[in-house]
Amino acid sequence: MEGFLELLSEYNVLAAFWMTIRLTVVSAVGALLLGTLIAVMRISPVPVFRGIGAAYVTLVRNTPLTLIVTFCVLGLMYFLNIKLLPDSVSLKPQLFAWAVAALSVYHASFVAEGIRSGFNTVPPGQVEAARAVGMNFTQSLATVILPQALRGAITPLGNTMIALTKNTTVVSIVGVAEASYMMKNMIEFSPQFLFSIFFLMALGFVILTLPLGMFFSWAATRWVVAR
Amino acid sequence: MSNQASFLFDIPGPKAIRRHRIIGVVGTLLILALVAWLVWGLRSQLTPAKWMPFLDPGSWSNYLVPGILNTLQAAAISVVTASVLGLVLALGRMSSLRLLSIIATVLIEFFRAVPVLMMMLFVYFLTVFVPAIAAVVPAELKPLVGVVAGLTFYNAAVMAELLRSGINSLPRGQTEAGLALGLSMGQTRRAILIPQAITAMLPALVSQLVVILKDSALGYIINYPELLRQSQTLAARHANSIAAFIIAAILFILINWSLTTLANYLEKHMRTRQSGGMLDLSRMEADTDDTAPAR
Numbered sequence: 288m289e290g291f292l293e294l295l296s297e298y299n300v301l302a303a304f305w306m307t308i309r310l311t312v313v314s315a316v317g318a319l320l321l322g323t324l325i326a327v328m329r330i331s332p333v334p335v336f337r338g339i340g341a342a343y344v345t346l347v348r349n350t351p352l353t354l355i356v357t358f359c360v361l362g363l364m365y366f367l368n369i370k371l372l373p374d375s376v377s378l379k380p381q382l383f384a385w386a387v388a389a390l391s392v393y394h395a396s397f398v399a400e401g402i403r404s405g406f407n408t409v410p411p412g413q414v415e416a417a418r419a420v421g422m423n424f425t426q427s428l429a430t431v432i433l434p435q436a437l438r439g440a441i442t443p444l445g446n447t448m449i450a451l452t453k454n455t456t457v458v459s460i461v462g463v464a465e466a467s468y469m470m471k472n473m474i475e476f477s478p479q480f481l482f483s484i485f486f487l488m489a490l491g492f493v494i495l496t497l498p499l500g501m502f503f504s505w506a507a508t509r510w511v512v513a514r
Numbered sequence: 515m516s517n518q519a520s521f522l523f524d525i526p527g528p529k530a531i532r533r534h535r536i537i538g539v540v541g542t543l544l545i546l547a548l549v550a551w552l553v554w555g556l557r558s559q560l561t562p563a564k565w566m567p568f569l570d571p572g573s574w575s576n577y578l579v580p581g582i583l584n585t586l587q588a589a590a591i592s593v594v595t596a597s598v599l600g601l602v603l604a605l606g607r608m609s610s611l612r613l614l615s616i617i618a619t620v621l622i623e624f625f626r627a628v629p630v631l632m633m634m635l636f637v638y639f640l641t642v643f644v645p646a647i648a649a650v651v652p653a654e655l656k657p658l659v660g661v662v663a664g665l666t667f668y669n670a671a672v673m674a675e676l677l678r679s680g681i682n683s684l685p686r687g688q689t690e691a692g693l694a695l696g697l698s699m700g701q702t703r704r705a706i707l708i709p710q711a712i713t714a715m716l717p718a719l720v721s722q723l724v725v726i727l728k729d730s731a732l733g734y735i736i737n738y739p740e741l742l743r744q745s746q747t748l749a750a751r752h753a754n755s756i757a758a759f760i761i762a763a764i765l766f767i768l769i770n771w772s773l774t775t776l777a778n779y780l781e782k783h784m785r786t787r788q789s790g791g792m793l794d795l796s797r798m799e800a801d802t803d804d805t806a807p808a809r
Contacts, residue, residue, distance in 0.1 A: 332523040332530070335538035339545060349724070349770035350763050351731035354742055358759045361746075366755050369555060411521045424523040432522070453629035460735050467632050474635070478643035485636040493627040 291480050294473065303469035304491050310386060310455040310465060311495075315448055317391030322398025327433075329399065330406060332424050340399070347396040352389075352457050359389040360461035386458040390451065397447040405440025406432065410514070438510045445503025449496050466491055559756035567752045568761055581744030582765060588658060588730040588740065592665035593723050599666060600673030601708075607678060610699065618674075625671035631732050634664030638736045657738035665726050672725075676718050680711035717781035724770045724777075731766070741765060 328340035347355075363369045364385050370376075371384040409432055417427035437444075459468035470488040474481055526534060553560065567573050606618030625633075638660030641651045651659055684707055692702030731742045739747075742762050749758035 330522055332526060333534045333538045333541065335542050339541070345771065346767060349728075349767040349774070351728040351742065351766055353731040353734050354759065354763055354766065357734070357742065357746070358756075358763075362756050362759050367556065367559065414522055418524060427522075453627075456629040456631040457732065459631070460732075467629060467635065470632060471635055474639050474643070478639065481636070481639055481643055485632070488632060489624070489628045492629060492632070493624065496627045497623075 290477075291483050294477050294480060294484075298469055298473055300466075300469065300487070300491070303464060303466045304495070306463065306465040307452070307455050307491075307495070310383070310390065310458065310463070311448075311452045313387045314390035314394065314455070315451055317387060318394035318398050318447070318451065319444075321391055321395035323402060323433075325395060325399035326402035326406070327428065329403060330432075344396045344399055347393060348400070350393075352393045352454055353460060355393050356386065356389045356457050356461060359385045360458075382461070382463055386461070386463050390455065390458065394447055394451050394454070397450070398444060401440045401443030401447055402436055404443055405436035405438070408439030408512070409435045435512050438512050441503060441507040441510060445500070445507065448503070449499050452495055452499065453492060556756055559754065564752070564754040564757045567748065567754060568757070573748055577744045577748040578741070578761070578765070581739060581741035581762075582769075584738065584744070585727065585730050585740040586769075588661045588665065588733060588738065589723060589727040591658075592662050592669065592726050592730070593719070595662065595666040596669035596673055596722075596726070597719070599670035600677060603670055603674035604677040604681075605703075607674065608681070608703065622671045622674050625667045626675075628668070630664050630668045630729050631735065633667050634660050634732055634736060637663035657733060657736045660736045661730060661733040661738045661740075664732065665729055668729075669722060669726055673715075673719070673722065676715055676722075677708070677711055680715050681707045684710055713784070716784065717777045720773060720777035720780060724773045727770060727773070728766070 325340050325343050328336040329344075331337060331340075360382065364381065370381050371388060372381055413431055413435065414427060417431040422430070455465055456467035459465055459471065462468065466488055470484055473484045477484070524530070603618050603622055606614050607622060609615050609618070638656060641647050641656045641659050681703070688706055688710070689702055692706045693699070697705065730738075730740055733740045734743045737743065745758040745762035746755065749755040
């Protein structure tokens, strides 16, 4: 126990979880924006856009996140030296930017699927009424369809956000110093505390995901569209 | 989608069709420009020489095919172990013994909250660092054990919840009929409810296989020689990392896409075969937390 406390003073566990939280929040914003765009493309009146949206979801959903992350960082960033931020920015933020990009691209497909299930909760009468008062597609989308669809999609979107929180661990493969990366390091240097380290880190994720789950189930009932 | 799309906007007339065509062309050009920009950026990596190794049968027989087989092996073992453990956890959670039910609930919630990668690392290190376990597991099996264990715990928790919501969605008359026949609650569950829930779960099980298959790529971190790791080992010899990533992605997408198609077929087929009793997958995904957006 003594040694374990000493170990904790050597490793900044809170900083690692702070990185996990930052990855989650920034990627969540990216995934929500891109995912909404893809979902809207899938119901757009322009057939080509519907095709592109469907293709995106099919391709990305069937690719492992590990592959997307390693492709972005090992392939594009290290191998080809393609950077998302200006060259003057140091390595760590560059790595963070690519990690967020990979996580956003991957989870956008699940956000798009979630919002699509939200579209299905909007009764046809709502849209027909919007059209009957003379709204065009963009107007009915912005004022009638999307507000209701997003509220109907809270549960699947919440699930995606919880999965995203846990999936941030995948970017440890390319060396982003988040919780699982630190866990790997700690165990490799002090294997005698294998169990304590694992349960501490696992507890961190329970603490992160449990309230998130409770919040989204509360939000889903709080903001459900009364019909 | 097509019949839903029809009420979302007016049926386009000649003018709107023309406008949509113009927007479509502009949009396509934008996407093509993006793709062209990507290809231009990667041009040094997409030359014919970079693709040549994939025409060599040796690359396939020594690297890619063993990679695919290892990925499938890990996924196949995990889906079986996860189903068994999932059944046990579901039975435990529904048990009338309060203590057992609490333990199962805590385990399910724990397994669902811990990232698969962490569980994989933990079990892998367990087989490396704990002498009693390290002695039992042969060195070449350690990565496989880590991958299978990581996949098993998470997916067992998901399956337990699928099974539970499957049983809960069965008509109450099924339980009542069982009890009326003089079966105990446990007997009713085993003989009447669970078999129906499992049959109804089959499509969801195949979809879960896609999740497991994708997650097996996490074995990359503990050096399990799955498809992604093998493609990169191959790439290290030919300096064609990007081409290898693309080939690996195509293989993953093909495998997963066929499994998804199979799941959809099973769902449709079984819905027509048995009247009622089928689970509404979309509703089940809403009930159980993170089945939908898994890796």
